[in-house]
Amino acid sequence: MITSADLRHRHAEVWDAAVRHRFVDELWAGTVDDAVMARYLAQDALFLDAFVALLGAAVSSADEPGARMAVARQLGLVAGDEDDYFTRALARLDAAGPVEPLPPTAGFLTLMESARRSGEYATIMTVLLVAEWLYLDWADRPDPAPTDWLHAEWIELHRGPAFAAWVALLRTEVDRVGADEAVFARAVDLERAFFDAAYG
Numbered sequence: 394m395i396t397s398a399d400l401r402h403r404h405a406e407v408w409d410a411a412v413r414h415r416f417v418d419e420l421w422a423g424t425v426d427d428a429v430m431a432r433y434l435a436q437d438a439l440f441l442d443a444f445v446a447l448l449g450a451a452v453s454s455a456d457e458p459g460a461r462m463a464v465a466r467q468l469g470l471v472a473g474d475e476d477d478y479f480t481r482a483l484a485r486l487d488a489a490g491p492v493e494p495l496p497p498t499a500g501f502l503t504l505m506e507s508a509r510r511s512g513e514y515a516t517i518m519t520v521l522l523v524a525e526w527l528y529l530d531w532a533d534r535p536d537p538a539p540t541d542w543l544h545a546e547w548i549e550l551h552r553g554p555a556f557a558a559w560v561a562l563l564r565t566e567v568d569r570v571g572a573d574e575a576v577f578a579r580a581v582d583l584e585r586a587f588f589d590a591a592y593g
């Protein structure tokens with residue numbers, strides 16, 4: 394059975410392009426243009442809603458009580474602290490109005506809905522794995538966080554021991570039940586395209 398490490402290795406070119414994206418470098422430097430941050434976060438608010446639904450599907454389809462509880466705890470954090478960040482950040486950027494999904498967002502919404510509707514724990518967890526592991530990868534630099542909370546909190550939401558333990562759980566689960574490689578590859582492509590789209 395293919396492992397999460399194998400998958401990351403096989404799709405390293407696109408994965409690394411996302412992790413080293415200009416958006417990530419500018420976020421760390423605290424220099425992301427407000428218009429770029431607003432476009433990114435308005436799109437990610439659409440992503441977030443489908444992501445919460447997908448976490449719910451993982452809670453529902455988990456075949457082990459320990460994994461179900463771990464996913465449920467993370468769902469609470471995303472619907473709590475992370476959603477609160479979006480409310481404050483979009484208000485500050487004057488970007489709280491409704492937006493149409495750009496193509497990478499639409500791609501993610503389709504991928505997540507399809508995984509959710511399948512009810513297949515392995516497929517659902519594969520999408521969650523890419524979305525969380527790739528973010529840990531770019532957020533896990535030893536550098537100090539930027540000074541502006543708008544940039545710093547987005548980094549802090551995706552690093553630290555608790556987030557790393559969550560990603561480790563996702564990897565363990567995907568390695569246990571078996572990944573869906575086509576879904577993994579599609580999600581990695583979409584992550585890179587999502588950062589590109591922030592620049593219009």
Ligand SMILES: Cc1ncc(CN)c(N)n1
Nearest residue numbers: 437440524525528584587
């Ligand atoms: C597009 C995208 N991918 C991943 C994450 C991290 N959950 C996110 N917020 N947005």
